[in-house]
Amino acid sequence: MHSSFSKSALFTDLYELTMAQGYWKNNMNEPVVFDMFFRRQPFNGGFSIFAGIEPLLDSLTEFCFDEDEIDYLRSLKIFEEGFLDYLKTFKFTGDLYSFEEGSVIFPQEPLVRIHANLIEAQIIEGLVLNICNFQSLIATKTARVWLASKKGSIMEFGLRRAQGPDGGMSATRASYIGGAAGTSNTLAGKIYGIPVMGTMAHSWIMSFPSELEAFRAYAKIYPQKTVFLIDTYDTLKSGIKNAIIAGAELVEQGYNFGVRLDSGDISYLTKEVRKELDAAGFPQAFISVSNELTEEIIETLVLQNAPIASWGVGTHMVTGGNESSFTGVYKLAARHDTKTGELVPAMKFSDNPAKNTNPGIKNVYRLYDSDGMARADILALEDETIESGKEYRYFHPMVDYRQFAYKAETVKPLLKKRLEKGQRIEPRLSDAQQLAESRRRMMAEIETLDPSYKRILNPHIYKVSMTEKLKDLKMSFIKANIH
Numbered sequence: 001m002h003s004s005f006s007k008s009a010l011f012t013d014l015y016e017l018t019m020a021q022g023y024w025k026n027n028m029n030e031p032v033v034f035d036m037f038f039r040r041q042p043f044n045g046g047f048s049i050f051a052g053i054e055p056l057l058d059s060l061t062e063f064c065f066d067e068d069e070i071d072y073l074r075s076l077k078i079f080e081e082g083f084l085d086y087l088k089t090f091k092f093t094g095d096l097y098s099f100e101e102g103s104v105i106f107p108q109e110p111l112v113r114i115h116a117n118l119i120e121a122q123i124i125e126g127l128v129l130n131i132c133n134f135q136s137l138i139a140t141k142t143a144r145v146w147l148a149s150k151k152g153s154i155m156e157f158g159l160r161r162a163q164g165p166d167g168g169m170s171a172t173r174a175s176y177i178g179g180a181a182g183t184s185n186t187l188a189g190k191i192y193g194i195p196v197m198g199t200m201a202h203s204w205i206m207s208f209p210s211e212l213e214a215f216r217a218y219a220k221i222y223p224q225k226t227v228f229l230i231d232t233y234d235t236l237k238s239g240i241k242n243a244i245i246a247g248a249e250l251v252e253q254g255y256n257f258g259v260r261l262d263s264g265d266i267s268y269l270t271k272e273v274r275k276e277l278d279a280a281g282f283p284q285a286f287i288s289v290s291n292e293l294t295e296e297i298i299e300t301l302v303l304q305n306a307p308i309a310s311w312g313v314g315t316h317m318v319t320g321g322n323e324s325s326f327t328g329v330y331k332l333a334a335r336h337d338t339k340t341g342e343l344v345p346a347m348k349f350s351d352n353p354a355k356n357t358n359p360g361i362k363n364v365y366r367l368y369d370s371d372g373m374a375r376a377d378i379l380a381l382e383d384e385t386i387e388s389g390k391e392y393r394y395f396h397p398m399v400d401y402r403q404f405a406y407k408a409e410t411v412k413p414l415l416k417k418r419l420e421k422g423q424r425i426e427p428r429l430s431d432a433q434q435l436a437e438s439r440r441r442m443m444a445e446i447e448t449l450d451p452s453y454k455r456i457l458n459p460h461i462y463k464v465s466m467t468e469k470l471k472d473l474k475m476s477f478i479k480a481n482i483h
Contacts (some may be wrong), residue, residue, distance in 0.1 A: 009090055011070045012126040017073070020119045021083045029117045030336030031343060033361050036112035036128050037331075038105075039354065042140055042323040043295075044304040046459025047449060049143050049442055050105045051174045052135030053098050053112065054434045057418055059127055060092045063252035075421060089174045092120050096419035099364075101434070102177050102441030103414065104449060105136070106377055108397050109364045110333070113415060118336075125330045134167070135174040138328040141317055142178025143296075143442065148295040149452055151312035152303055155197045156180040158318030171318035177438045180317075181310075183272035193432025199260070204318065204399045211238055219257070223250055227258040227288060230273070240273050244280045258286040258309070260392060266291070267306045273305040290310060294321060299456050328435035331357045347477040353398055358470065359477055363415050374448045376406060379416070381470050386411050394465035404465070 023029055041048055065073075065087045073079050073087070094116025105111055112128060114121050146154050156175040162168035172188035182195035187374050189196035200218055208214035211233060219226045228246065230239025240259065247257040257279075261269055269393060277285045288314030289301075315321070334343040344361035361382040367375050378386060378394055386392060388411045396402035417425055429437065452460035466474075 001382060007059060007064075008069060009065045009087070009123060010122050011074070011130075011311055016123050016125055018078065019364060020122055021079055022353070024083050024120050025080075025123070029119050030338075031115065032118045032121050032332060032336060032342060033334035034114040034121050035110035035133060035331055035333045035357075035362070036114075036117075036328055037110050038107055038133075038136075038326060038328040040107055040327050041458060042320070043139055044457075044459075045140065045144060046135060046453035046462060047140075047446075048105045048326075049139040049141075049178055050099045050103045050132070050136055051101055051139035051177045051438065052113055052132040052170075052474075053101045053172075053418070054438070055135070055170075056112075056128060057069040058428075059095070060096070060124065060419065061423060062129065063092050063124065065090055077224075078446050090120075090421060092116065092124060092419075093422040094120055094419070095417065095421070097415040099414050100416060101316045102438035102445070103137075104374070104442075104445040107134075108215065108260045108358065108464050109377060110362050110415065111380065113333075113361070129330055131170075131326050133175075133326040133328040135170055137320045137323065138171045138174035138318060139178035139442070140324070142175040142313075143172060143446065144178050144456060145298060145311070145313055145317055146179030147291075147309070148299040148302065148456055149311055151179070152308075154180045155288075155310060155312045156183040156185070156314070156317060157198070157292075158314035159183075161315040162318045168318070171433065172311060175317055176302070176435055177442055179314075179439075179442065188348060188367075191431055192409045192435050192436070193430075199212045199225065200229050202232045202262075205229060205232040210300060212242040212245060215242055216249070219246050220248050223255045226250060226255070227260050227261065230259045231261050231263045231269075235261060235269050236272055238275075244276065246283070247282060248280070256284055256286075257282075258288055260288040260290065260310075260312070262289070262291045267301055267304045268298075270301075270306045270308055272427060276318075284392070286310070290314070290318065295456055311480050333357070333359065334361050345477075347474065349478075349481055356398070356478075357476075358397060358466065359374065359457060359473055360470065361377060362470065363413060366411040366412045366414055367406060368412065368448065370409045374409070374445075374462075375405075375408070376465055377461060379464070379466040379470055381467065381473070384467055384469055393468060394463075395468060395471040397464060397466055404463070411419055416479050 091188045097113040099111050137203050162171045172185040173185045176194045182197040184198045205214040213226050225361045228243040230243050243259050244396045250257050267385050286309035288310040293313045332346045335346045347359035348357040362379050365378045365386045369375050391407040393405045453462050
């Protein structure tokens with residue numbers, strides 16, 4: 001399922017269309033290659049999670065202009081009729097290579113590689129970045145929250161704080177890939193097959209004459225899924241007391257129960273609530289918490305041994321919290337040479353060396369040691385191969401004197417062809433199957449990272465390097481550009 005907006009080829013920035021008309025007028029619609037990559041890890045983290053590629057593939061296979069959209073472009077009075085006629089039959093007919101969804105990713109790696117004619121490749125830029133940037137940001141944030149909880153049960157409760165309906169759906173999808181166990185978003189549950197979770201709000205309790213009556217009424221209707229919200233009035237003086245009374249009646253019927261805290265000093269209160277539950281003879285009753293949780297807060301609570309069984313996380317997870325966007329960009333890597341008729345490498349320069357791009361058509365390989373742990377990712381030119389059991393020397397992407405030699409036990413290519421001539425190569429799975437597979441991949445790949453890369457604070461920097469051949473190509477561009 002994807003937004004109807006993302007099926008429209010108007011879902012692009014205007015300058016993509018003005019450039020496209022310029023290419024059309026100048027007969028510049030030859031094959032090119034673009035890379036989508038990101039520049040730095042969000043949240044000062046040590047890894048990111050790639051998400052959004054499956055909805056992107058859906059959108060690209062349907063991307064077109066309808067008559068109303070052509071009429072709108074005509075009304076802007078900047079496009080010629082001949083170009084508008086061209087757009088009437090526009091669709092994406094190129095090839096797309098990408099990392100698989102749920103993959104662990106690092107800066108500078110081509111996550112999506114587009115082979116298409118220039119106009120097609122230019123028009124889809126906004127779509128590629130919009131879908132992959134946001135979902136990768138939220139999947140990464142969720143994975144950090146999940147790891148901070150020691151891979152506990154994370155409930156995504158962010159619908160009301162998400163950036164609009166499409167943001168809400170996309171965030172829920174990405175959160176599940178990143179490790180959330182379920183969501184409060186009922187529509188996402190239906191479409192994506194994500195477990196839905198949730199019990200009561202403070203308004204339920206306030207609607208009854210007393211807290212105990214509210215608890216009993218809910219327990220009567222939902223005896224198998226009762227979690228009492230105990231902080232509406234006073235957590236320790238009334239909330240937990242009444243929850244124990246109503247909970248005891250459930251236990252007599254053969255059911256269990258839980259309690260939830262949504263305010264106050266969570267570390268102190270959960271420990272006191274645990275004492276009350278244990279003293280009352282309910283060690284099996286569980287405690288859930290919510291209230292503006294972040295990975296830093298969760299990690300602290302875990303370190304303080306707060307007796308928490310599950311975590312309800314909303315605002316900071318579905319919005320990205322203190323990181324407003326993922327730094328994904330879309331840059332030309334190879335262009336058509338009018339003299340030879342072949343694709344030749346292209347490179348963008350910047351006064352900021354970190355913004356110089358890596359030229360040419362590239363693949364990415366992950367190197368693993370004998371224990372199955374990921375040790376480095378390598379950028380290589382398309383005509384290169386990296387073999388397991390063979391030592392190679394690799395070079396830093398921006399500082400050519402930094403290098404290392406390594407012989408990998410296993411070498412895994414990370415870019416996979418997903419679209420050919422605008423159509424999926426493999427049969428499309430259902431939304432639920434796609435999402436479950438992406439989630440499984442995330443959990444498996446996280447296990448291949450050394451704990452030092454997964455620290456919430458001050459993580460170790462994972463090696464992303466390049467082959468000598470790619471390094472030499474890049475240096476040849478730099479030397480030729482020196483004046």
